[in-house]
Amino acid sequence: MNSADILTKRALLTPNREALIELASGVHYTYAELNQRANRAANFLREACGVEKGDRVSILAHNSVAYVDLLFGVAKIGAILAPLNWRLTSRELTYIVNDCLPKVLIVGPEFVSVYNAMKDSIKVEHLISIEGAEVSGEAYEHLLEQASAQEPKRPEISGDDPVCILYTSGTTGRPKGAVLPHRQLIWNSINTVVSWGLNEKDISPILTPMFHSGGLFVFLVPLFHVGGKLLLGRTFDPDTSLKLIVDEKCTVILGVPTLYQVWMNSPQFENADFSHVRFFISGGAPCPPSLIQSWSEKKGVVMRQGYGLTEVGVNCFSMTDEDALRKVGSVGKPIFHSEMRLVDEDCKDVPVGSTGELIIKGDHVCVGYWNNEEATKQSLKDGWFHTGDMARMDEEGYFYIAGRFKDMIISGGENVYAAEVEAIFREHAAVADAALIGQPDDKWGEVGLMIVACKPGQTATADELIQFCAGRLAKYKIPKRVEFVESLPYSPYGKVIKAELKAKFAG
Numbered sequence: 001m002n003s004a005d006i007l008t009k010r011a012l013l014t015p016n017r018e019a020l021i022e023l024a025s026g027v028h029y030t031y032a033e034l035n036q037r038a039n040r041a042a043n044f045l046r047e048a049c050g051v052e053k054g055d056r057v058s059i060l061a062h063n064s065v066a067y068v069d070l071l072f073g074v075a076k077i078g079a080i081l082a083p084l085n086w087r088l089t090s091r092e093l094t095y096i097v098n099d100c101l102p103k104v105l106i107v108g109p110e111f112v113s114v115y116n117a118m119k120d121s122i123k124v125e126h127l128i129s130i131e132g133a134e135v136s137g138e139a140y141e142h143l144l145e146q147a148s149a150q151e152p153k154r155p156e157i158s159g160d161d162p163v164c165i166l167y168t169s170g171t172t173g174r175p176k177g178a179v180l181p182h183r184q185l186i187w188n189s190i191n192t193v194v195s196w197g198l199n200e201k202d203i204s205p206i207l208t209p210m211f212h213s214g215g216l217f218v219f220l221v222p223l224f225h226v227g228g229k230l231l232l233g234r235t236f237d238p239d240t241s242l243k244l245i246v247d248e249k250c251t252v253i254l255g256v257p258t259l260y261q262v263w264m265n266s267p268q269f270e271n272a273d274f275s276h277v278r279f280f281i282s283g284g285a286p287c288p289p290s291l292i293q294s295w296s297e298k299k300g301v302v303m304r305q306g307y308g309l310t311e312v313g314v315n316c317f318s319m320t321d322e323d324a325l326r327k328v329g330s331v332g333k334p335i336f337h338s339e340m341r342l343v344d345e346d347c348k349d350v351p352v353g354s355t356g357e358l359i360i361k362g363d364h365v366c367v368g369y370w371n372n373e374e375a376t377k378q379s380l381k382d383g384w385f386h387t388g389d390m391a392r393m394d395e396e397g398y399f400y401i402a403g404r405f406k407d408m409i410i411s412g413g414e415n416v417y418a419a420e421v422e423a424i425f426r427e428h429a430a431v432a433d434a435a436l437i438g439q440p441d442d443k444w445g446e447v448g449l450m451i452v453a454c455k456p457g458q459t460a461t462a463d464e465l466i467q468f469c470a471g472r473l474a475k476y477k478i479p480k481r482v483e484f485v486e487s488l489p490y491s492p493y494g495k496v497i498k499a500e501l502k503a504k505f506a507g
Contacts, residue, residue: 111133
């Protein structure tokens, strides 16, 4: 079982079909051309760099077709792609490089200074420059051009053999490298195609960074599976990306909540024609129901709330178009080939309507964490991956994410899940976003402190917002204090960086 077959066999079936447009260069690629590039990448990595089965290959660069070359190229020869998050500091990247020890490091022009800051603290056998990066290594484009376009001889590869290592954000300590096997990529793709109804006519833009599972796996691999088309953006710009979606008649679009808000604020939004879009999907963080409703009312589009983890496949739930609005706030029902449970601290199933930890089982689950046996044991138990996310299921089988287990406040012995309380605050007309953190309290042990950012031109008082919660939340869940900020700190994927808020307000 080799995930590279998704491209190899697609190139055999529809070699001349357009597969990808790289927007920065304006180059259009057919499936045959992409497969040849992946073959060339595989051959030069093996022959010029000595990359063998199990060796790691890293890239530190903005989005480009090279990510596609490498994802499928390393898969063909049994190597492992370990892309680097270019938003991290050189110190953070040094830790990751020294953890996964790539044999090859590819550096783009925007990140030469980052590489120079870390080069004395890391050791890689082969340094390769891409797009004219001024580092003392061979040029990626030259190596690709000189290599054979023939299919490389493949080693024996099982479904459990790793093909990719993606590092978590490290919000709870050192980053952990999730090890994704070939079977995970294949079954995540099958689940997405079957559960979301993707087909060869679908067109999707990649607007998120490809060092992340969202950019690499949400639509890239599934659309290649069915023979669809991708538009590959280098970086994100709200106006140009909206124009792209309209002009290229994109049909399925992934974004994070902050991106959807930015799009709504764009001058391009009012006249944007989305009649060709089958659905938008929001991932990375909970999407405020008011934002989903605004898009539906203003544009008549379907927007689904997505949920996924790098470790278990990025597409874990699905719902019909009709229920996207009827069940606003829900992530839908479990994907086709997957088992899911909600359990208590003793791993016993909780009743319908009760909150429990979401655990997931299936071939779309990772094999653990790189060089971290303890973290692997904590997360993978009897074949079940413990997500650390709390959720509930209603009587119709729809799931609702309550928040991270660790993003929970225990007030007077009662569990208060941040995501549930934040969702209520976002329903207030003046609130753009809200983030709940805990604050020590002599009486209750811990109480809620809500940090609120209001919409432009809107205001609210703390008392007003606390009163708004009455009747919507149990009394023990209502925050005792509200602080206002101009804007909340966000990660690249729309998640609020609560560590910054805790340091400022609850330290």
